[in-house]
Amino acid sequence: MTDGEFRARKIDTGKRKYWENEEIRSKKIYSGIKKYEENEIYRDNMIHAGIQKYQEDENYRDTLIDYGIHKYQEDEDYRKALIQSGIEKYKDDNEYREKLKQASIHKYEADKYANDDAHRIKIKQQTSVRRESLQEENKQISEVIRKFKDEVKKGPECVCACCLRLFFEKQVQICKKDSYDNSIFDSVTTNKYEHKCTDDCKTNCAFEGTCRTSLWICYTCHRKMLKGKIPADSFSNSLLLEDVPVELKRLNSIEQQLIAQNIPFMKIMALPKGGQKGVHGPVVCVPSDLKKVTSILPRSEDESLLLKVKLKRKLNYKGYDKYQFVRPNHLEQALLYLKDQNIWYKDVTINNEWINPIPELDDNQVVNE
DNA sequence: CAAGTTTACGGTGACTTAGG
DNA sequence: CCTAAGTCACCGTAAACTTG
Numbered sequence: 001m002t003d004g005e006f007r008a009r010k011i012d013t014g015k016r017k018y019w020e021n022e023e024i025r026s027k028k029i030y031s032g033i034k035k036y037e038e039n040e041i042y043r044d045n046m047i048h049a050g051i052q053k054y055q056e057d058e059n060y061r062d063t064l065i066d067y068g069i070h071k072y073q074e075d076e077d078y079r080k081a082l083i084q085s086g087i088e089k090y091k092d093d094n095e096y097r098e099k100l101k102q103a104s105i106h107k108y109e110a111d112k113y114a115n116d117d118a119h120r121i122k123i124k125q126q127t128s129v130r131r132e133s134l135q136e137e138n139k140q141i142s143e144v145i146r147k148f149k150d151e152v153k154k155g156p157e158c159v160c161a162c163c164l165r166l167f168f169e170k171q172v173q174i175c176k177k178d179s180y181d182n183s184i185f186d187s188v189t190t191n192k193y194e195h196k197c198t199d200d201c202k203t204n205c206a207f208e209g210t211c212r213t214s215l216w217i218c219y220t221c222h223r224k225m226l227k228g229k230i231p232a233d234s235f236s237n238s239l240l241l242e243d244v245p246v247e248l249k250r251l252n253s254i255e256q257q258l259i260a261q262n263i264p265f266m267k268i269m270a271l272p273k274g275g276q277k278g279v280h281g282p283v284v285c286v287p288s289d290l291k292k293v294t295s296i297l298p299r300s301e302d303e304s305l306l307l308k309v310k311l312k313r314k315l316n317y318k319g320y321d322k323y324q325f326v327r328p329n330h331l332e333q334a335l336l337y338l339k340d341q342n343i344w345y346k347d348v349t350i351n352n353e354w355i356n357p358i359p360e361l362d363d364n365q366v367v368n369e
Numbered sequence: 370c371a372a373g374t375t376t377a378c379g380g381t382g383a384c385t386t387a388g389g
Numbered sequence: 390c391c392t393a394a395g396t397c398a399c400c401g402t403a404a405a406c407t408t409g
Contacts, residue, residue, distance in 0.1 A: 114383090124382075130393080131380080171377085173396095220376065226398080232375090 158211045159193040162221035163233035164240075175217035180225040188225070188234040191215050247330075247337040254311055254324040258293045259334055261344055262286065294335065295351040303329045 018025055036043050053060050071078050089096050112119050137143055156166040161175045177185055194215040195207040207213055221231040230237070257263060262285040269280045298307065305328055310320035338345035 120383090123384095126392080127382075219378085223376095223398095 154211070158216040160218040160221055161189040161191065161193070161215050162217060162225070162231050162235070164190075164193070164235050165218065165233070167216070167218055169211060172216040172218050173222060175215040175222075180228075184225065184228065184230055188221075188230050188236045189217070190235065245337060247334045250330060251334055252324055252326075254309055254322050255326055255331055255334075257288075257311065257322075258297075258309075258326065259290065259331060259338070260288055261290065263288050290348055293331065294348060297326075297328055297331065299328045299332070305329065 018028060036046060054064065055061075072082065073079075090100065091097075114120075154169060156168050158167045158169055158172045159165070160167060160172060175189065193212070195205075195212040197205050197207075197213075201207075217225075221234065224231040251259075264283055264285045266283040267280040299305070307326045307328060309322075309324060309326045311322040311324075312320050332350060335345070335348060335350060339348055
């Protein structure tokens with residue numbers, strides 16, 4: 001038996017004894033109380049550990065608070081003592097007194113709106129005047145344009161923590177976890193797009209002062225979560241775009257075409273304004289015969305083999321559309337990946353017999369030549 | 370195509386905060 | 390204290406979008 005096991009067993013039997021034997025329990029409690037009273041260091045340690053646990057352990061804190069509330073309601077002596085100590089503290093502790101006073105003023109102000117009719121009407125009046133003047137201001141088209149330009153000055157840079165869409169700052173708000181039901185918040189949001197400075201950041205972090213340092217939430221997701229529902233557009237609804245795996249990412253355009261099952265043809269035009277491009281007319285997908293690539297393409301044991309490939313629009317044309325190097329090794333890796341991950345590729349067979357070994361030359365031969 | 374659903378957004382009352 | 394400005398939740402609605 002190891003020391004650890006022995007210790008664990010000792011603790012276990014000790015615990016069992018404590019709970020099963022009433023006499024031992026009362027003795028233990030009594031000696032604990034006595035030690036607490038007599039031993040100053042022990043007392044300090046206990047108090048310190050208690051405070052720390054209170055601060056760190058949410059459950060412990062909640063149960064203690066619950067216990068306190070319960071005791072306050074049930075135990076008259078405790079209640080009286082607490083009230084008395086409150087009075088004392090108010091007398092002696094300046095800071096506490098000020099804090100209480102402020103809270104009281106605050107409460108008065110808060111209740112005033114509900115209780116004082118005249119005050120309420122006044123506030124409403126003020127609000128409506130304020131909003132009317134704003135409306136008046138917005139009748140000036142130049143003012144509206146100025147405001148609009150101001151709002152879109154920065155461009156859509158804010159990422160919603162839930163649907164991960166890009167928004168203008170006006171369309172989002174700071175995402176506060178406390179506003180929502182805890183049970184869904186963690187699963188439907190991510191702080192992937194919130195930049196937190198680490199040691200890697202230079203003294204002037206590039207993100208400093210930009211919207212990337214905050215976590216945002218768009219109003220649509222915000223409202224859905226307030227109702228305790230999962231926002232439809234949340235990335236967690238299997239809407240997350242995964243990173244393109246390296247096997248596919250490293251393919252150049254001609255390599256991509258060689259292993260594509262369908263090659264789409266479309267007419268892309270520059271739209272009149274804004275520098276965007278648009279698809280004009282229908283998109284035609286032409287099925288491509290993969291067998292030619294998997295069986296005919298020369299392959300070699302040498303992983304760094306490069307092939308020059310010309311892509312023609314038609315075989316008997318002289319000219320070509322694309323002329324690039326193709327890395328058969330990368331093609332094979334990509335096909336193996338797709339065979340494994342993509343159901344449309346599961347029947348693809350790679351011809352392993354078509355291997356062209358490069359004849360090995362020994363050094364003497366090379367020298368002689 | 371009509372009916373239903375969702376989204377964006379302005380309007381409103383009820384607070385809260387900043388600053389004198 | 391007070392005022393002005395800001396914030397928040399909620400509601401209604403036009404427009405966009407989906408469904409049958």
